[in-house]
Amino acid sequence: MGLEKIYLFSILCVSVFNASANSDNVNASSMTDLASRTQKILSFLPGSTSKALSVYLDIVNPSEYKNDSDIRQANKGVIGHFGKVFSRESSRGRCLYTKAALLYRYIAKVDEANIRPVNKINKISLDDTTEKTSLDPGWLWNAAMKIAGNNANEAFELLGVCGHDDSGERENAFRYALGILDEDILKKAGIKYIPSNSNSRFYCPDQRSVFFVPGSLGKNVDIPTKLKQKIAKIQAPNLGQEVIPAKYYHVFGGAYMACKLIQAGIGKTDAKDYTSKFVSAYRRARLCTSAGEMKHKFDEVNTNYQKALAKNLSDGKDGITMAEYLSINRLDCYNLSLTSLKSKSEICGGSKNAKEILEKVIDRALAGKVYFEQQNCPTSSAGQFSDGFRVLSSTGKSAFSFNNEFNCINISTSNCAGAKNVLETWNVDFEWTIEQQLAGAKFASEYCKVDEKKQDQDQKCEIPSEFVSLYSDSFNTSRVKTVTGEKLIQSK
Numbered sequence: 027m028g029l030e031k032i033y034l035f036s037i038l039c040v041s042v043f044n045a046s047a048n049s050d051n052v053n054a055s056s057m058t059d060l061a062s063r064t065q066k067i068l069s070f071l072p073g074s075t076s077k078a079l080s081v082y083l084d085i086v087n088p089s090e091y092k093n094d095s096d097i098r099q100a101n102k103g104v105i106g107h108f109g110k111v112f113s114r115e116s117s118r119g120r121c122l123y124t125k126a127a128l129l130y131r132y133i134a135k136v137d138e139a140n141i142r143p144v145n146k147i148n149k150i151s152l153d154d155t156t157e158k159t160s161l162d163p164g165w166l167w168n169a170a171m172k173i174a175g176n177n178a179n180e181a182f183e184l185l186g187v188c189g190h191d192d193s194g195e196r197e198n199a200f201r202y203a204l205g206i207l208d209e210d211i212l213k214k215a216g217i218k219y220i221p222s223n224s225n226s227r228f229y230c231p232d233q234r235s236v237f238f239v240p241g242s243l244g245k246n247v248d249i250p251t252k253l254k255q256k257i258a259k260i261q262a263p264n265l266g267q268e269v270i271p272a273k274y275y276h277v278f279g280g281a282y283m284a285c286k287l288i289q290a291g292i293g294k295t296d297a298k299d300y301t302s303k304f305v306s307a308y309r310r311a312r313l314c315t316s317a318g319e320m321k322h323k324f325d326e327v328n329t330n331y332q333k334a335l336a337k338n339l340s341d342g343k344d345g346i347t348m349a350e351y352l353s354i355n356r357l358d359c360y361n362l363s364l365t366s367l368k369s370k371s372e373i374c375g376g377s378k379n380a381k382e383i384l385e386k387v388i389d390r391a392l393a394g395k396v397y398f399e400q401q402n403c404p405t406s407s408a409g410q411f412s413d414g415f416r417v418l419s420s421t422g423k424s425a426f427s428f429n430n431e432f433n434c435i436n437i438s439t440s441n442c443a444g445a446k447n448v449l450e451t452w453n454v455d456f457e458w459t460i461e462q463q464l465a466g467a468k469f470a471s472e473y474c475k476v477d478e479k480k481q482d483q484d485q486k487c488e489i490p491s492e493f494v495s496l497y498s499d500s501f502n503t504s505r506v507k508t509v510t511g512e513k514l515i516q517s518k
Contacts, residue, residue: 077290077291082287085104085283086104087104087106087107101190101191104190108186111183112126120487122180125174125489128489128497129169132493132496133235133237136236137234137236137237140160140236146268146269147270147271148234149271149272150235150236150239151271152270153268154240154272156236156239156242161236161242163245166242167181167185169493172492175490178285179475179477181473182282182285182470182473183282185278186279186281186282188231189278189281189282191279192231192273214488233271238272238274242274243281248274249462253457253458253461257454257458258270260454273458276463277463277465280305280462280465280466283463284298284300284474285474288476291476294471295471297467297471301464301467302464305459305463309455309456314401314403316364316394320364320391321394321398323361323362323364324392325395327352327358328437331351331352334351335351348437349388350381353374359374362387362388364387364390390445392441392442392444392445393444393445393448393452396445
């Protein structure tokens with residue numbers, strides 16, 4: 027990607043996701059203004075860059091997010107995008123919905139028959155692989171390709187609808203689609219097993235599903251072992267990879283994004299590059315926004331704490347730590363704790379391990395302050411534009427570096443050390459997410475093709491016989507076959 031393209035691309039991408047930082051109240055009118063500014067900038071971009079950003083914004087669908095908490099809680103924009111793709115308003119949408127329903131019911135049966143990985147976090151971990159589940163590497167991709175009739179573009183749509191996130195999608199995936207199964211398609215395929223709720227929405231796999239086990243798309247469709255070891259060393263030095271979530275949904279997300287870019291005519295190399303740049307800018311924009319909030323709260327609470335500390339000392343009393351101050355000043359404790367109201371009550375109400383938790387709250391808030399100040403997080407549109415150039419013209423491997431010797435005057439040594447650990451965790455999170463997205467993008471580039479013609483909304487829809495056999499076996503036998511047929515999974 028040329029330097030000019032990166033610069034122009036950065037102007038739009040970072041401004042899109044940082045726009046909320048410029049407003050105290052992000053509402054529908056500000057999002058409308060954002061959409062208007064986006065369209066104006068698009069018209070000045072080179073053809074391929076403009077096309078790539080149009081595809082990206084269509085998928086991310088920023089108008090669905092009314093505020094920052096929406097982004098943290100669920101991928102509403104992406105859910106809305108898939109709602110359009112799987113809409114019952116077109117025969118293609120009904121076809122895709124029916125195929126997706128069958129695919130995910132098959133996956134549910136595999137989950138029931140297969141022994142899921144067991145660990146402390148009750149979800150698929152970074153340490154899990156298909157080899158630990160009796161499933162063949164790539165079993166999921168093979169199943170998706172079977173039901174898609176070897177149409178890779180369609181297979182990625184079927185996987186993307188539930189694969190883009192592993193939390194919040196189980197209930198929400200088709201809130202907007204309101205799709206129904208096309209019973210004519212099922213009858214033609216000879217599929218008789220139709221659950222009683224077949225005319226309502228189906229459910230996406232949960233966080234414990236083998237759907238999210240690294241390697242389900244292919245043996246090498248994952249991040250390198252060395253990176254997994256690095257993540258564990260920083261985030262769980264005494265517990266290892268088995269207590270860290272796999273977050274394989276980032277691989278699905280990168281694959282879907284790259285595939286849609288390729289379908290739109292973006293070159294495969296550029297599609298991979300755009301995918302990594304998009305996620306790098308997106309992660310930075312989100313962290314800058316939350317770090318700004320942390321900095322504001324930390325500065326406010328620290329001012330009050332320093333006053334209380336000075337008064338104690340002037341009165342001849344012992345000094346107190348910030349954690350001790352927060353334990354007796356509930357309002358400031360509530361203010362600094364960026365958690366749910368229930369969690370705030372537990373943390374600030376003197377629960378058994380409140381002091382330990384308060385120390386972590388301080389560490390995180392201080393880390394946010396340091397990140398915001400050291401990374402020159404943008405606080406204006408002009409800042410977003412120039413900042414975007416720096417971030418997006420980087421290698422994309424790591425979004426930031428920080429100075430370990432940041433100012434810790436009047437802050438405890440332990441909180442300083444804790445803040446540095448938080449910053450290291452955020453840093454490796456960037457690298458982790460980008461590498462996962464790239465792994466998915468590289469995989470997609472091997473299979474996806476340019477759409478030669480517009481999708482026929484009234485195209486013939488059939489369930490391939492190969493998948494019918496696979497699907498029927500999963501319901502009608504005491505054993506579920508893997509896609510390759512090389513192994514058998516004993517039913518529970």
